[in-house]
Amino acid sequence: MPGTNLTRAEAQERAAAVSTERYEVALDLTTGAEQFAAVTTVHFGGTRGAATFIDLIADSVESIDLNGEALDPAAVFADSRIQLPRLAEQNVLRIASTQRYTNTGEGLHRFVDPADGEVYLYSQFEVPDSRRMFPVFEQPDLKATFSFTITAPARWQIVSNQPTPEPVGTGTKAAAQGEDWPEQEIATWSFDPTPVMSSYITALIAGPYHVVRSELTSRDGRTIPLGVFCRESLAPHLDADYIFEKTREGFAFFEEQFDYAYPFDKYDQLFVPEYNMGAMENVGAVTFTEAYVFRSQVTDAMRERRVVTILHELAHMWFGDLVTMRWWNDLWLNESFAEYMSTLGVAEATEWTDCWTTFAASEKSWAYRQDQLPSTHPIVAPIRDLEDVLVNFDGITYAKGASVLKQLVAWVGREPFMQGVHDYFVKHHHSNTELPDLLTELEARSGRDLADWSKLWLETAGVNTLRPVFELDDAGKFSSFTIEQSAEAEYPTIRPHRIAVGLYALDGGVLRRTQRIELDVDGAGTAVPELVGVEQPALLLLNDDDLTYAKIRLDDRSLETAAQHLGDAEDSLTRALLWGTLWDATRDGEFPASRFIDIVLAHVGSETGSTTLRTLLGQLSLAAASYVARDRRAATLEKVADALWNLAESADPGSDRQFQFVKSFAQLAGSDAQLDTVHALFEGTRELDGLAIDTDLGWELLVSLSAGGRVTSEQIDARLAEDRTANGNQSAAHARAALPSADDKARAWASVFDEADQPNAIVRATASGFTRAHDLTLLEPYVARFFDALLPVWESRSYAIAEELVEGFYPAELANTELASATRDWLEANANADAPAALRRMVSEHLSGVERALRVQAADREV
Numbered sequence: 001m002p003g004t005n006l007t008r009a010e011a012q013e014r015a016a017a018v019s020t021e022r023y024e025v026a027l028d029l030t031t032g033a034e035q036f037a038a039v040t041t042v043h044f045g046g047t048r049g050a051a052t053f054i055d056l057i058a059d060s061v062e063s064i065d066l067n068g069e070a071l072d073p074a075a076v077f078a079d080s081r082i083q084l085p086r087l088a089e090q091n092v093l094r095i096a097s098t099q100r101y102t103n104t105g106e107g108l109h110r111f112v113d114p115a116d117g118e119v120y121l122y123s124q125f126e127v128p129d130s131r132r133m134f135p136v137f138e139q140p141d142l143k144a145t146f147s148f149t150i151t152a153p154a155r156w157q158i159v160s161n162q163p164t165p166e167p168v169g170t171g172t173k174a175a176a177q178g179e180d181w182p183e184q185e186i187a188t189w190s191f192d193p194t195p196v197m198s199s200y201i202t203a204l205i206a207g208p209y210h211v212v213r214s215e216l217t218s219r220d221g222r223t224i225p226l227g228v229f230c231r232e233s234l235a236p237h238l239d240a241d242y243i244f245e246k247t248r249e250g251f252a253f254f255e256e257q258f259d260y261a262y263p264f265d266k267y268d269q270l271f272v273p274e275y276n277m278g279a280m281e282n283v284g285a286v287t288f289t290e291a292y293v294f295r296s297q298v299t300d301a302m303r304e305r306r307v308v309t310i311l312h313e314l315a316h317m318w319f320g321d322l323v324t325m326r327w328w329n330d331l332w333l334n335e336s337f338a339e340y341m342s343t344l345g346v347a348e349a350t351e352w353t354d355c356w357t358t359f360a361a362s363e364k365s366w367a368y369r370q371d372q373l374p375s376t377h378p379i380v381a382p383i384r385d386l387e388d389v390l391v392n393f394d395g396i397t398y399a400k401g402a403s404v405l406k407q408l409v410a411w412v413g414r415e416p417f418m419q420g421v422h423d424y425f426v427k428h429h430h431s432n433t434e435l436p437d438l439l440t441e442l443e444a445r446s447g448r449d450l451a452d453w454s455k456l457w458l459e460t461a462g463v464n465t466l467r468p469v470f471e472l473d474d475a476g477k478f479s480s481f482t483i484e485q486s487a488e489a490e491y492p493t494i495r496p497h498r499i500a501v502g503l504y505a506l507d508g509g510v511l512r513r514t515q516r517i518e519l520d521v522d523g524a525g526t527a528v529p530e531l532v533g534v535e536q537p538a539l540l541l542l543n544d545d546d547l548t549y550a551k552i553r554l555d556d557r558s559l560e561t562a563a564q565h566l567g568d569a570e571d572s573l574t575r576a577l578l579w580g581t582l583w584d585a586t587r588d589g590e591f592p593a594s595r596f597i598d599i600v601l602a603h604v605g606s607e608t609g610s611t612t613l614r615t616l617l618g619q620l621s622l623a624a625a626s627y628v629a630r631d632r633r634a635a636t637l638e639k640v641a642d643a644l645w646n647l648a649e650s651a652d653p654g655s656d657r658q659f660q661f662v663k664s665f666a667q668l669a670g671s672d673a674q675l676d677t678v679h680a681l682f683e684g685t686r687e688l689d690g691l692a693i694d695t696d697l698g699w700e701l702l703v704s705l706s707a708g709g710r711v712t713s714e715q716i717d718a719r720l721a722e723d724r725t726a727n728g729n730q731s732a733a734h735a736r737a738a739l740p741s742a743d744d745k746a747r748a749w750a751s752v753f754d755e756a757d758q759p760n761a762i763v764r765a766t767a768s769g770f771t772r773a774h775d776l777t778l779l780e781p782y783v784a785r786f787f788d789a790l791l792p793v794w795e796s797r798s799y800a801i802a803e804e805l806v807e808g809f810y811p812a813e814l815a816n817t818e819l820a821s822a823t824r825d826w827l828e829a830n831a832n833a834d835a836p837a838a839l840r841r842m843v844s845e846h847l848s849g850v851e852r853a854l855r856v857q858a859a860d861r862e863v
Contacts, residue, residue, distance in 0.1 A: 003079025004057065006128065007385040008327055010138040010584045013728055017052050017087070019045035020136060022193065025134045027099075029121065029206060030186055034101060036108070040076055040134045041094045044144075045074045046087030055131040055138035057107070058097040059071060065094040065623035080131060095135045102758035105276035107132025108204065111759075115725050117234035120207035122272040122287055124280060127166065127328065128386050130199040138199060141326045141432040145193040146202050149515075153177070154187035159205040161194045163225060163266050172526030173340050184260060194432045195264065196281065198324050203282035205270050208232055210242035216248050220261040224251075227268040230293050233725065234271070237295040243269060243310065246350060253349035254341065259422045263322045269310070273726050274761040278309050279392075279588040281338075288313075295727065296696035300656045305350045311350075312342035312779070313434040314542035318425060324434040324486050327390035332379045332458075333438065335393070336401025339363065340409075343402065354572050360546045361576040361612040363399035368551060369586060370395030371463045373557040373848050375841045376491070377685035378405060379458045380435055387838040396461075403458045403549035404470045410547050411453070411497045412446035419833040420445040421770065422495075453496070462491025466499070466521065466540030466542045467553040470531075481531040483542060485523050497521040501528065501535040502574070504561075511561070511569040531669045538565075546577055551584045563595075567603030576612045586627065587852060589859035593627035597636065601643045610656050617644075617664045623765040624668070626815040626853045627859040641668040645677060654690025662691060666704040676706040689810055699731035707738040730765040734801060737769025745770060745778050752805065753789055760800055767808025786810060787826045794839050806839065810846045815853040823847040 019380065021043045028037040042054070057080045061073040067088050073289045084093065101110035101121070108127045111120045120764070123133060131138045140489060153176055157162055167187035169190055169239050174183040201781040209229040216224050226247060228240040230737050235614055249266065255261055264284045275289040292306045319341070320334035343363075347355035375391075379401045383389050409417045420442035428437060435458065470481040470835065483501075503515040514537065515528050527645060539561040562578050569575045579710045584593035600620045607613045624640045625633070644665040651658035662681070669678050680686035682701040693701065702719055705711045713736055720732040737748035748770045752763045773779055786809060811819065830840060 003081075004128070005387055005526070005850040006055070008136065008329075008383060010701075011141070014052050015096055015138065015139065015141055017047045017050045018142060020137055020142045020146045021045065021369040021457070022147065023134070023136070023199075023518065024147045024149070026027055026149040027134070027151070027204070029150065030173050030176035032175065033110070033119075034843075036099050036101065037096075038099050038134045039096045040136075041092065042135065042137075042144075044093070044137070045089060046091050048089050048519075049084065049177045050086065050087045053133050054086055054089065054093065055080055055094075055134040056082055056095070056097060056126070057132045059100050060098045062096040062098065063094075065847055067093075082135065082487055093135075097135065097813070099133060102132065103274070103757075104796055104798045105274060105760045110272065111273045113231055113726065114719055114729060118208050118232060119602045120209065120273060122201050122205045122207075122270065123282075123695070124276065125202065125282075126280060127200065127389050133204070136199045139856065140198040140200065140324050140408070143198050143255050143324070143432065143534050145196055147193045147757050148191045148202075148204065149188060150191075150204065150206065151186060151188045152206050154185035155208060156206050157209040157211055157229065158189045159209075159229065159268055159270060159715055161190050161197070161201075161203055161264075161285055161492045162191045165191060168649070197321065199353065199655060200325075201281060201283050201321055203285040203287070204228070205272065205285060205287065209233035209270065209306070210237070210238065210460070212244075212373065213565055214240075214244045216251055216260045218251070219255040221353065224236040224262060225266040227266070227270075229268065229270040231271075233629060234290060234293045234295065237293050238271070239294075246307050246310050247314065249349045250314045250345055251775075253311075254315060257341070257345075257418050257421075258318055258425060259418075260318065260425045262317060263560060264317060267314075267317075267666050269313075269863070274759050276760055278305075278526040279313045281313045281320055281334075283317070284322050290726075297659060297692065298351060299614060299660055301358070304346070304355065304358060304611060306351055307352055308342050308346050308355065308358070312338045315341040315345070323425060323428045324432050326434050327383065328386075328392070329383040330434055331381070331383075331389060331392060331435065332397050332401040332694055335398045336379065336405055339398050339402035345577055357572040357609050359399075359402070359578045360573060360580065360609040361609065363395075363616045364403055364546070365583070365615055366395035367399035367403060367549070368395075368463055368580075369587075371461065372488075372587075376459050376461045382798045386835065387799075388805075391838045391841050400463075400549060406546075407457070407498060407548050408453070409444075411441065412448050413448075415445040417442065417813045424729060434729075434853055456493060456495045460491065460493040460495060462488055463551055464493075464495055464497070465551040466497070467527075468540060468542060468555050469662060470536075470555070470599070472536055473537075477533055477535050478531045481528045483526045483528060485521060485524055485526070494524060497543075497548040497550060497689070499542060499548050499550075500544040501531070502541040503534070504539040504541065504569070504574075506538055506561075506565060506568070508737065509568055511539065511574075513544070513571070513574070514728050518547075518548075521548075524673070541574065541577060543577065545571060548620045548776070551579070551588075552581045553585065553590075554581055561597050563644050566599065567606035572609045572612065575607065576609060576836075579612065579616055581845045586623065589855045592863040593623045593860045594629075594636070594863060595625050596627070597640065601640070605647050605650065605657070607657070610660070613657065617660060620842070621664065621668060625813060627856040627860065629857055632860075636730065637668055638671050638674070639664055641674050645674070648739075650690060652690075653688070658688065658691055659697075659831045663697070664698060666700050669704050670708060672774065675705065675710055678704045678708070679710055696727065699723075699728075699735070703731065703735045703769065703772075704739050706735040706769070706803045707740060707774060711735075713739065713744075730761050733762050733765040737766045738772045739769075740775060740778065742774065742778060742781075745773075749782065749785070749809075753793070753809075756797065756801075756818070760804060763804045764803060764808060767804060770809060771811060771813055773813065774812055778819075779814055782809070782811055783814070783822050788824060790826070790839065790843070791830075799838075801853070802839075803842070811845065812849055812853075815850055818856065820850045820854060824849060 024041040026039045059075045066070040209234045214226045271290040279288040315338040319337040343359045467484045469484045473479045493757040499519045539558040586596040624636045648661035716735045
């Protein structure tokens with residue numbers, strides 16, 4: 001990706017020379033299927049006589065006029081920059097350019113619906129991609145107003161940050177979106193200027209979207225128009241009323257907590273195709289993955305995740321949009337706050353009251369994993385350039401940051417915390433901030449000095465481990481009790497923690513808490529005198545209620561109780577914490593993977609938390625495939641798959657557990673008998689009460705059969721002919737790539753490495769199928785090919801596609817010394833300063849995963 005980077009130093013230098021005021025952006029979306037026209041006028045202040053540059057990625061630049069002087073595009077436009085010499089104090093810049101639609105999810109993405117041939121467009125700009133749609137000073141602290149004028153087919157919906165104006169007809173035109181387009185009415189929409197905002201949260205969504213409208217009343221009395229959009233072919237599956245209900249609940253909760261009314265004029269939520277992430281907080285025009293439009297049955301975990309995402313993006317209207325970080329090192333000010341507030345809001349304002357259990361089971365598991373990679377970083381990350389930030393949308397920026405905020409709220413108190421947040425909005429609305437700006441307001445309201453807390457929690461990396469260390473008297477009571485805190489040698493910070501200690505007993509077969517102690521833990525050892533003289537319980541749980549961010553270890557008696565009775569714990573959060581503790585110990589090689597698998601199989605059938613169940617089943621699969629001793633791998637996978645089918649048969653008909661067990665069974669099914677069962681389910685000759693083999697579950701079963709060599713590419717094509725949709729195309733790509741012959745794998749590889757025109761969603765689906773192999777020797781020839789392809793891919797593809805290829809096609813499933821050695825060799829050969837740091841980070845994370853698998857395998861061999 002040459003010539004598209006921007007360093008922090010360059011951004012600081014430009015911000016010192018430029019003050020942006022307003023953009024006027026006119027886009028013509030009727031110039032064909034590949035390109036669109038942009039005419040952009042930028043009004044900005046400058047340092048007289050200075051030179052700077054504006055960012056633009058374009059096919060061509062037709063004209064550049066700066067303060068009445070024509071600049072030669074051939075002389076001043078290169079890579080992603082237009083050089084601007086001889087600034088005045090007040091400047092007017094006008095640029096006419098030809099822009100390109102993408103199919104990578106970056107810039108202005110264009111999608112043709114295979115169901116009906118309709119064209120849908122949407123923008124995705126974070127981090128540096130508004131420059132793919134119009135010329136812009138692409139950094140968050142150069143805020144301005146934006147006025148968009150859009151020319152497009154008159155029948156389209158046109159959505160941006162401001163309310164959509166009435167269109168004005170401009171006549172008719174043929175070939176507006178391709179040579180096969182008939183003549184049709186064209187119109188122009190002229191939007192009012194936005195409030196002052198950063199360019200990465202501007203938005204344009206255009207096409208014949210289906211829309212449902214509603215409204216709500218903000219706490220300041222304004223009527224806020226609401227809209228929910230999706231592709232027309234998905235309209236029968238859109239549950240707009242439910243989305244509006246959750247949106248209203250979120251609005252009421254956040255406006256009350258922040259004591260600050262929603263700061264924009266309307267709120268549209270748009271579900272768009274081939275999306276690279278969950279959602280994006282564009283001001284008043286939030287885009288979501290259309291995976292949240294449920295055309296088939298989904299897990300309760302997915303339903304809850306959608307609500308969390310809805311509130312996460314809504315929280316961003318305050319955190320990130322109203323007040324924005326100055327530079328990307330404070331990205332956490334956006335994401336950690338939105339993650340914390342959305343979980344809090346879902347738990348307290350919606351029916352998903354166990355959302356903190358979901359957070360512990362899913363988000364914190366992500367954070368702990370991320371924080372133990374060689375690429376770990378402080379929550380306030382050192383971001384040198386755009387490539388640094390692109391790889392920092394990770395478990396630390398989101399989940400660890402939110403965990404630390406939860407710890408902070410427990411320490412300073414919720415009311416002072418929210419009051420400080422309110423003051424922060426009042427003081428800094430429509431501007432940019434840095435970490436001290438927030439801490440100042442929290443300190444003023446709480447009366448606490450947060451400098452040391454910030455240094456220890458926000459400005460250092462790594463995760464601590466807490467262990468109980470105690471002695472018992474002859475009566476089985478604690479004669480001493482200490483909580484021991486440790487840290488990895490590379491990240492030796494010992495932190496203060498506010499935690500609860502829970503004591504649990506078995507009561508009529510139920511594992512129930514009988515005592516709770518809350519205290520501050522600081523230093524390498526913290527005595528707990530309250531426990532001296534207390535009888536050792538059946539189970540003792542540090543960090544009960546999940547107040548802090550730390551790995552936890554169990555004493556021997558507690559571990560045995562968990563092994564025998566984890567499924568009997570009555571509280572969902574308790575179970576999630578115990579599962580997390582066992583998984584952390586397994587990943588660290590302190591607990592055999594084989595025993596972890598046995599405990600999961602013994603208790604997973606009684607787990608009622610959908611997200612906890614989903615997380616557990618993923619960990620179970622990873623443990624069986626990569627963490628058990630290699631000579632036991634095949635037998636373990638067969639045992640686990642058999643157990644999952646038995647669990648599916650015994651689960652309540654139509655339950656979420658039944659559905660998840662069937663899905664997980666299909667993913668692991670490899671023996672002849674197991675594949676016979678999958679085939680019978682697929683064909684309908686075997687049924688489970690309450691389970692419908694709908695379109696998407698049918699595809700999952702077909703992918704399983706494909707990986708097992710039970711179907712042909714012709715059968716996949718026949719299935720696709722029955723489901724000519726975006727999901728169908730992606731599932732077919734997944735199934736083809738999973739076919740278990742060397743020729744099939746070669747075709748899958750070539751379809752995305754040798755061909756550069758596949759859209760992001762197809763690349764992602766192909767990667768999922770390619771690495772799915774019961775016979776791992778199919779992947780061995782691709783170790784060398786993977787490393788040979790890395791630099792060419794990085795240099796020739798956009799970041800989104802390069803990331804899909806680097807992350808998706810690494811053959812981690814091999815999990816052997818040969819893969820570790822090859823990965824290490826590539827890193828050593830590319831250790832020079834010129835090697836892309838973001839690429840090296842991805843590869844180093846892969847190596848860390850394989851090295852961990854090898855350590856855990858060695859530990860499992862000892863049992």
